[in-house]
Structures are given as C-alpha cells and as structure tokens.
Amino acid sequence: MDTNPALPGRSLAGPRTVYNSDHEMFRDQVRRFFEKHIVPFHRQWERDGIVPRSVWLEAGSAGLLCPMLSEEYGGAGADFGYSAIIIEEIARTNCTGPGFPLHSDIVVPYIADLATEQRKRDWLPGMARGEIIGAIAMTEPGMGSDLKAMRTTARREGDEYVISGSKTFISNGQLADLVIVCAKTDPSAGRKGISLICVPADAPGFTKGRNLEKIGLHAQDTSELFFEDVRVPVANLLGEENKGFNYLIRNLPQERLVIAVRAAMGMEVMLEKTVAYTKERQAFGQPVIDFQHNRFKLADAKAQATMFRVFADHCLALHLRGELTVELAATAKLLGAEMQNRLFDDFLQLHGGYGYMAEYEIGRAWADARIGRIYGGSSEIMREIIGRTL
Ligand SMILES: Cc1cc2nc3c(=O)[nH]c(=O)nc-3n(C[C@H](O)[C@H](O)[C@H](O)COP(=O)(O)OP(=O)(O)OC[C@H]3O[C@@H](n4cnc5c(N)ncnc54)[C@H](O)[C@@H]3O)c2cc1C
DSSP states (O other): OOOOTTSTTOOTTSSOOSSOHHHHHHHHHHHHHIIIIIGGGHHHHHHHTSOOHHHHHHHHHTTOSOTTSOGGGTSOOOOHHHHHHHHHHHHHHTOOOSOHHIIIIIIHHHHHHHSOHHHHHHHHHHHHHTSSOEEEEOOBTTBSSOGGGOOOEEEEETTEEEEEEEEEEEETTTTOSEEEEEEESSGGGGGGGEEEEEEETTSTTEEEEEEOOOSSOTTSOEEEEEEEEEEEEGGGEESSTTOHHHHHHHHHHHHHHHHHHHHHHHHHHHHHHHHHHHHHOEETTEEGGGSHHHHHHHHHHHHHHHHHHHHHHHHHHHHHTTOOOHHHHHHHHHHHHHHHHHHHHHHHHHTGGGGGSTTSHHHHHHHHHGGGGTTTSOHHHHHHHHHTTO
C-alpha cells in the first residue's frame, strides 16, 4: 500500500475514509490551482509581506472560497470536507500566505449564520468571489486570551453603533474589506456584554495600522486596526446584542479544527521531506539517516504523525456529522500544534545548517508552525478547556 501523503486518499495511517471520491476530485482541482497560481509566487509574497488581491479573485473564480456557503449566496453548499482539503493543500505546499481558511471557514460562517438577510445579500456573494476579503478582530493590545477584558466599545446612538478602540494581530488585516469587530455593548457585563459588529473598511474613522513584522507567516498580512468613533448601522450587528461571546464559543471548534487539520498534513509532508533529505545528505561517509539516533528520531516522528492522523480524521468525521465538541476540538488543536512544533524542530535539526536557511522549506515551516501554539486560543487555554472537564 502506498502511504505517500502527497497522494490523494492516502495517509501514514493507510487509506483515509473521511473523504469521498467527490472530495478527492476537488483535491485535484485545488492542487492544480495551487501549483499554477500560488506555489510559484509564494516566495515573492513572503518578501512583500502580503499576497496580491488578484489571487483572491482567482481563488474565487475557481470555487476555492467559501465552499460551505449555500449556493443562494454564491457558495457551493458543500460540507467542511471541502474546506479541509483546501487547508491540507496549504499545509502540503506550506503556502501560508493566502488567508483563505480564516475568510471561508471562520469569518463567513458568522455572517451566513447571524447577519440580516439584506446584509447576507450585500456581502456574501462578494466574499465568495474574493472581492470582499474578511477578517475577525477580537484581540487588543492589552488582551488576547481573556476576551471579557476587551476595551473596544460600541455605543448605540439611534440606528447606529459608534465604535471606539483598537485591535491588534488581525490576520488579513491589511487586505480586509469587512471586519467583524468584537466590542463591548454593555461594558459592565463582562463576557455577557460583547457583541459582534461588521465594519466595512471604508467606514469613516476606521484606519489600518502597520502590517506587523512577524517571525513566520511572512506572506500573511497581520495588522493593527484603529476605530475612532466609527459609525455603522445597527443592521451590521451579527445575531443579538450582548450574545457575541456565545457565538464565538460556538464557532471556535471549527477554527481549532482548521489548525489541527493543517498540523496533521504538515507533519506528514515534512516527515517525508526530511526522510528524503537525510537519505541524501552524507556525514562521516554515510547517509545521515543511517545513524541510529537519527533513524529513531524519524521513527518516533512517524509513529506520532500516524497517531495524530487517525485522531485528526476522527475529529474531522465528527465535525462533518455536527458532533465535534468544544473539548475534542481543543484536544485536537493542543495535540496537533504541540506535536507539530516538536517534530518540526527535530526535522530542522536533521537538516543541519541548511535547516536554518530560509530557502529550505523546513526552516520556513518551523517558523510558520510556531503560531499554532498561540492563536486560536493558546495551548494553555486549550489545557484550561480540557481541564474543566476533568
Ligand atoms: C500571527 C497572528 C495572527 C493572529 N490572528 C488573529 C486574528 O485574526 N484575530 C484575532 O482576534 N486575534 C488574532 N491573533 C491573536 C491571538 O489569538 C492572540 O495572540 C492569542 O489569543 C493570545 O493572546 P495574547 O497574545 O494577548 O496573549 P496573552 O493572553 O497575554 O497570554 C500571554 C501568555 O499567558 C498565557 N495565559 C493566558 N491566560 C492563561 C491562563 N488562564 N492560564 C495559563 N496561561 C495563560 C498564554 O497562553 C500566553 O502564553 C493572532 C496572533 C498572531 C500572532
């Protein structure tokens, strides 16, 4: 049996049953798109610190954005498996610049589930075409993990909200045309006073700060955002006022699964590349893989990546049935991100000095993977979530 994870339907743990043949056909299409429109340009985008808008439009016309969105609003009405395939291709090529999953699987679902009918019609078709790029702004300079401590406020005045405050570390922040801003509509009520409000990029008083310089994810734009008495219609509220925290909790499992799915594929692919490298690289007259220490490192890595593949696919299957719990999603994110970081560090070491060179994929993948332990809820917060169930 061929376990090459680069082949559709295969994994280190054997054939994958979580996908059907339509999914795999879609994978072919996504793979061709990446090879043509993303992989050849990604190194330049890393130098630019951002991807061009044109790749969003190309992805939109190729049907790679918002696969789960219903056809009525310009999506494909497909299941999360299609999104997972796009995430896996990002991991397989380590082309982390285009923030498609954040847009399609994190931002768009809030609007599709919670916006008014008019707002859905205003925004969703453009989001599926890649003309309107989405972002979500929770984190502020003074808080990230502790959402109830947020200081951005949205004061109601007649038919408008007036938003004041600032956000930071916002993915897609420079490119975003529409930002879901998490703000306090009842500042005295802690987490029960948070609302989600959509702010278009051209709203007066809304400015984008620096494209933040990071240690990895160099092609992905990450920004500060500032809101100075920004007025938006009350119709831009998502769902009900003061229910924002509940909506975030409801949608975060999918965000965490995105990170776990990416980790599973990343580990398989980087293992394969590291095995190839250590077979070729010679030291003391023999291939580096022939030293028992190195072979054992790779054997351990293979065993762990195999185990995580089974668990990640199990979580994916549960999510496809609508049964993924907050706890299991946190477990998948915690294990995937921590394991990926440990393994990538070993893989980099096995590449020696070349591992530290940006031209080698492992070095870039190592730096890119580091964020997995921090965003989407840090590993410590995942442990808190799991710990509460003990
Ligand atoms: C590249 C990048 C992209 C991002 N994209 C987005 C985005 O699109 N939108 C968005 O809103 N945010 C985004 N973030 C922000 C990210 O979600 C936060 O950085 C993260 O939630 C951690 O918050 P913090 O940085 O404020 O750390 P803090 O909350 O200040 O935490 C500092 C440390 O304390 C630990 N800690 C905190 N609370 C506890 C606890 N209860 N028990 C034990 N340890 C604890 C943390 O785990 C961490 O190790 C992004 C961040 C980065 C770096």
